[in-house]
């Protein structure tokens with residue numbers, strides 16, 4: 001217990017510090033969230049009159065119980081409750097800024113590309129080490145030796161290279177979701193086929209079998225999306241005639257058709273092979 005005492009007290013202090021801002025406006029938060037239970041004497045002077053009027057209004061009281069808080073403030077009469085409305089807007093904007101931060105984070109998340117996601121903990125440790133030492137890294141030398149290695153092997157072992165892209169044709173059979181997880185583990189994803197040439201290349205390697213590709217309509221029936229969220233373009237779709245047919249209303253994942261340079265939709269839990277794709281490491 002004693003071992004952790006220092007850590008716990010510093011955590012508690014940190015916690016309190018983070019919420020100090022909230023403590024400073026505790027009254028305002030109470031007023032904002034439950035305007036009917038706060039004593040008007042505790043409210044800021046310029047709000048007191050309107051607050052008394054609000055608390056006496058039975059209609060407002062029942063609306064407060066029925067409506068979400070934002071809508072309750074939105075429907076308040078602009079003439080009668082001008083001050084309270086302004087106050088509510090200020091409070092809401094506090095939470096709005098939290099939303100902005102979250103939104104920025106989502107944008108950053110979307111912008112994370114495949115190369116960036118290859119950064120592992122050890123890369124980050126190296127970066128930290130370089131940043132915190134007095135030694136200057138010999139970048140020219142490092143790059144030279146790195147590029148020699150990369151030119152020899154732009155794709156991981158067992159992967160096929162085409163231009164600046166690497167493909168993995170699995171030998172194991174798994175469901176669409178599990179196949180996708182396997183690709184992601186290798187810093188790749190199920191293949192997105194972007195041209196007829198690429199389709200021909202895939203066909204050359206999948207001639208004999210059935211392989212999942214990174215295309216599904218699980219989210220919205222009939223809307224085929226690639227794993228990166230882009231919709232399938234009609235002129236770059238290589239469906240077999242009569243497909244996708246959503247047989248039995250349960251075919252939401254696309255796979256290759258053996259012996260034909262075409263695709264079919266199948267049940268996502270069927271176990272077949274799969275094709276992963278990722279960028280080659282070229283400098």
Ligand SMILES: [Ca+2]
Nearest residue numbers: 217246251252
């Ligand atoms: Ca379907």
Ligand SMILES: [Ca+2]
Nearest residue numbers: 245246251265
């Ligand atoms: Ca089908």
